[in-house]
Amino acid sequence: MDLNTKFTPQSWPDHPETATMEAKNKFVGFWLFLGGETVLFATLFATYLALKNSVPDGNEFRTETLFELPLVFVMTMLLLTSSLTSVYAMYHMKNYNFKAMQLWLAITGFLGLGFLALEVYEFYHYIHLGFTYGNSAFSSAFYTLVGTHGLHVAIGLVWLTLLILRNAKRGLNLYNATKYYTFSLYWHFIDVVWVFIFTVVYLMGVVG
Amino acid sequence: MTTVSNSVEQKKGFGAMLWDWLTTVDHKKIGILYLIGGGFFFVLGGIEAMLIRFQLLIPNNDFVSAGFFNELITMHGTTMIFLAAMPLLFGFMNAIVPLQIGARDVAFPFINSLGFWMFFFGGLFLNLSWFLDAAPDAGWTSYASLSIASAGHGIDFYAIGLQIAGAGTLMAGINFLVTIINMRAPGMTYMRMPLFTWTTFVASALILFAFPPLTVGIFFLTFDRMFGANFFDHTMGGNTIIWEHIFWIFGHPEVYILILPAFGIFSEVFSVFARKRLFGYSAMVFATVLIGFLGFMVWAHHMFTVGLGPTANAIFAVATMAIAVPTGVKIFNWLLTIWGGSIKITTPMLYALGFIPSFVMGGVTGVQQGAAPLDYQLHDSYFIVAHFHYVIVGGVVLAILAATHYWWPKMFGTMLSEKLGKITFWFFFIGFHMTFFLQHFLGLMGMPRRVWTYMDGQGWNLFNLISTIGAVLMAIGVIVLIINVIITTAKNERVGNDPWEDGRTLEWAIPSPPPFYNFAQTPLVRGLDSYWIEKQEGHNGYTAAEPVTDIHMPNGSIIPFFMTLGLFIAGFGAMYRLEHDWGLPVLIFGLAFTFLTMGIRSIKDDLGYYVTKDQIRRMERGRD
Ligand code: HEM
Ligand SMILES: [Cu+2]
Numbered sequence: 001m002d003l004n005t006k007f008t009p010q011s012w013p014d015h016p017e018t019a020t021m022e023a024k025n026k027f028v029g030f031w032l033f034l035g036g037e038t039v040l041f042a043t044l045f046a047t048y049l050a051l052k053n054s055v056p057d058g059n060e061f062r063t064e065t066l067f068e069l070p071l072v073f074v075m076t077m078l079l080l081t082s083s084l085t086s087v088y089a090m091y092h093m094k095n096y097n098f099k100a101m102q103l104w105l106a107i108t109g110f111l112g113l114g115f116l117a118l119e120v121y122e123f124y125h126y127i128h129l130g131f132t133y134g135n136s137a138f139s140s141a142f143y144t145l146v147g148t149h150g151l152h153v154a155i156g157l158v159w160l161t162l163l164i165l166r167n168a169k170r171g172l173n174l175y176n177a178t179k180y181y182t183f184s185l186y187w188h189f190i191d192v193v194w195v196f197i198f199t200v201v202y203l204m205g206v207v208g
Numbered sequence: 209m210t211t212v213s214n215s216v217e218q219k220k221g222f223g224a225m226l227w228d229w230l231t232t233v234d235h236k237k238i239g240i241l242y243l244i245g246g247g248f249f250f251v252l253g254g255i256e257a258m259l260i261r262f263q264l265l266i267p268n269n270d271f272v273s274a275g276f277f278n279e280l281i282t283m284h285g286t287t288m289i290f291l292a293a294m295p296l297l298f299g300f301m302n303a304i305v306p307l308q309i310g311a312r313d314v315a316f317p318f319i320n321s322l323g324f325w326m327f328f329f330g331g332l333f334l335n336l337s338w339f340l341d342a343a344p345d346a347g348w349t350s351y352a353s354l355s356i357a358s359a360g361h362g363i364d365f366y367a368i369g370l371q372i373a374g375a376g377t378l379m380a381g382i383n384f385l386v387t388i389i390n391m392r393a394p395g396m397t398y399m400r401m402p403l404f405t406w407t408t409f410v411a412s413a414l415i416l417f418a419f420p421p422l423t424v425g426i427f428f429l430t431f432d433r434m435f436g437a438n439f440f441d442h443t444m445g446g447n448t449i450i451w452e453h454i455f456w457i458f459g460h461p462e463v464y465i466l467i468l469p470a471f472g473i474f475s476e477v478f479s480v481f482a483r484k485r486l487f488g489y490s491a492m493v494f495a496t497v498l499i500g501f502l503g504f505m506v507w508a509h510h511m512f513t514v515g516l517g518p519t520a521n522a523i524f525a526v527a528t529m530a531i532a533v534p535t536g537v538k539i540f541n542w543l544l545t546i547w548g549g550s551i552k553i554t555t556p557m558l559y560a561l562g563f564i565p566s567f568v569m570g571g572v573t574g575v576q577q578g579a580a581p582l583d584y585q586l587h588d589s590y591f592i593v594a595h596f597h598y599v600i601v602g603g604v605v606l607a608i609l610a611a612t613h614y615w616w617p618k619m620f621g622t623m624l625s626e627k628l629g630k631i632t633f634w635f636f637f638i639g640f641h642m643t644f645f646l647q648h649f650l651g652l653m654g655m656p657r658r659v660w661t662y663m664d665g666q667g668w669n670l671f672n673l674i675s676t677i678g679a680v681l682m683a684i685g686v687i688v689l690i691i692n693v694i695i696t697t698a699k700n701e702r703v704g705n706d707p708w709e710d711g712r713t714l715e716w717a718i719p720s721p722p723p724f725y726n727f728a729q730t731p732l733v734r735g736l737d738s739y740w741i742e743k744q745e746g747h748n749g750y751t752a753a754e755p756v757t758d759i760h761m762p763n764g765s766i767i768p769f770f771m772t773l774g775l776f777i778a779g780f781g782a783m784y785r786l787e788h789d790w791g792l793p794v795l796i797f798g799l800a801f802t803f804l805t806m807g808i809r810s811i812k813d814d815l816g817y818y819v820t821k822d823q824i825r826r827m828e829r830g831r832d
Contacts, residue, residue: 036417054447
């Protein structure tokens with residue numbers, strides 16, 4: 001594949017993310033990878049549900065008293081919005097508008113960073129209350145599930161930063177179009193997982 | 209061989225050759241690496257098995273200590289499943305599947321190499337436990353109530369080693385899936401794929417969905433042991449049964465990850481040496497997919513005695529027995545493939561013929577165990593040991609040995625001796641039945657599995673003695689195989705494209721071993737058993753789908769090796785973090801090293817290179 005081919009919005013293919021053999025492979029491979037990730041999170045969810053509120057005698061921590069929805073709601077909004085902005089970015093990618101794509105991706109990144117910062121604050125707050133990782137089976141399961149998601153967000157942010165910086169000078173080509181596209185898939189995936197965490201952990205937790 | 213690559217090869221010193229193997233992304237070479245790695249661990253696991261059998265030779269024996277015995281059985285099981293059987297199968301998948309579908313390479317050559325190194329370093333990490341601390345001793349299933357309480361670092365070696373090796377397996381699985389989905393030659397529709405390719409496909413899908421639970425389970429175990437988590441500690445609200453569920457949600461599909469490729473190998477061998485089209489091809493494909501699907505529905509048959517209740521046990525018992533149906537379909541299809549064929553009893557065919565009765569016995573005991581009330585009697589007895597060795601040795605290992613003889617000429621360009629091959633077979637086959645047949649009865653007589661020794665006067669002595677003698681016979685068979693490999697390699701008599709003369713699938717249409725680009729021109733596939741079709745029409749080779757054009761090939765890379773090395777180092781840091789100051793820095797250094805090398809990979813564009821038309825023409829001419 002030749003990286004020097006210069007495209008115009010007219011000559012840019014309709015589906016740049018699958019325009020070459022390598023791209024097709026990455027595309028399919030990444031979908032499959034997300035399939036595996038789904039099972040990974042499913043296992044974490046199942047364990048969390050089994051251990052939810054399961055604490056030793058005398059331990060006071062319960063979902064009903066611990067979680068505070070306003071904070072989590074703000075986090076949810078940040079992440080959902082970042083998914084939307086990444087859709088805008090992909091829209092511009094398909095139209096071969098590199099600058100606009102980078103801009104929307106940067107916005108996506110900042111929203112993700114905001115989410116992560118709030119999550120760190122949330123954990124810090126719980127730990128301050130004494131709800132540490134080793135406090136109970138419930139706490140271990142909670143931090144592992146939500147923390148694994150947080151780790152995915154963090155990895156996504158590093159990936160995104162590298163993509164934006166790395167390609168800033170060279171613009172779009174058929175080699176990195178797939179990289180951008182798979183990133184957006186990943187980001188949507190993380191978002192969907194969060195929707196489940198919000199529902200299963202927080203909403204169902206507060207309701208009891 | 210070609211003049212061009214010959215002159216290149218002759219110039220290579222040892223250093224250059226080592227570099228070549230460390231950096232290779234060629235699926236054929238990675239296949240060979242898997243065979244070497246898997247073969248090494250197979251011998252290691254075999255030695256552990258011999259020690260186990262010598263300990264059980266006579267009652268009240270103290271050949272090994274009780275603690276060491278626990279380490280032996282744990283490492284034997286873990287090594288054989290994760291480090292021997294799977295990698296050996298991966299070796300053949302790597303070497304053969306791209307050829308069978310008419311591809312020049314796999315979908316992700318880089319990730320393929322990464323997968324190999326992760327398996328190898330993971331296995332190394334696990335086995336270093338013998339020297340550095342204590343080996344894991346909670347069984348290959350590592351049930352949490354045992355593993356949480358196990359002192360020393362043995363279990364940590366298990367957890368971290370399997371974590372690294374397991375990640376490699378997952379990568380290999382995704383690579384095979386995408387290769388088969390995307391890289392098939394024109395005309396190679398799904399329903400024309402050889403059965404080995406089909407079973408690789410389904411087994412890879414099982415890997416994709418079964419390994420993530422194992423990853424999570426092992427993380428829980430690691431966190432519980434090393435980072436103060438409480439998943440399995442009931443005094444803190446945890447639940448040790450969670451481990452059993454997670455382990456078997458992985459574990460049962462795992463046994464099908466092993467057996468399906470074995471089914472694929474035998475399907476190839478039967479139709480080649482019966483010189484007949486595989487009977488009921490579409491039923492075979494359907495049965496493969498169905499087994500793969502049902503494989504996820506039956507994990508609790510390993511937990512009948514845990515006390516999940518009669519409803520759960522009944523559901524899982526029925527699901528378990530249902531798997532016997534597609535398996536039976538396969539057995540009958542093989543029998544009908546041989547039926548009326550013009551049979552050639554070669555070494556691979558001997559293994560295939562020996563496989564049918566052996567595996568059927570394993571399947572029958574499986575269904576017996578699947579009857580929950582009966583399993584209360586059988587569970588944790590030697591009956592179980594007999595069952596899973598009948599399916600794993602009588603199925604998977606026989607298939608690996610068959611494939612070794614069958615594809616050796618394709619991979620190395622020279623034939624293993626048929627005479628020695630048959631000697632290996634008879635020693636191994638007779639030894640196998642001698643070792644494991646009587647263990648059914650030991651189980652029924654009440655001998656529990658995983659016991660260090662037993663008392664005299666229970667009527668178990670004779671059967672244990674015979675069992676150990678059988679194990680010696682198997683070991684002799686393996687030694688003969690190793691001698692065979694050495695002699696064959698030394699003689700190095702080159703063979704042509706189709707040394708068995710009855711090859712049906714595309715790998716036999718190209719030279720042995722194939723050139724690094726596999727097919728000079730992309731082949732056109734015109735039906736099932738496409739090389740057979742060509743031969744029927746008097747063609748030699750395959751029909752090309754395109755004129756000779758420049759071929760795009762990936763560059764080799766040392767990065768997979770270094771990325772894995774980083775994880776390997778980090779593993780030690782994580783493990784010794786609590787008692788040594790250097791632990792944390794080493795952990796951080798290892799991870800940083802991995803991410804750094806990974807970063808280099810993502811920042812450097814690696815577009816591969818082209819082999820030009822002229823070069824290909826010259827190399828192809830040099831061959832004949
Ligand atoms: C007809 C198909 C099969 C059925 C119905 C079946 C059924 C069972 C059952 C019910 C158990 C649990 C027994 C107990 O622990 O009480 C078991 C154990 C086992 N099976 Fe099978 N099985 C089948 C095929 C296979 C195959 C193809 C393999 C491997 C290639 C396999 C490998 C194992 C292993 C390794 C164990 C023991 C695990 C352990 O506890 O360490 N089975 N099988
Ligand atoms: Cu099972």
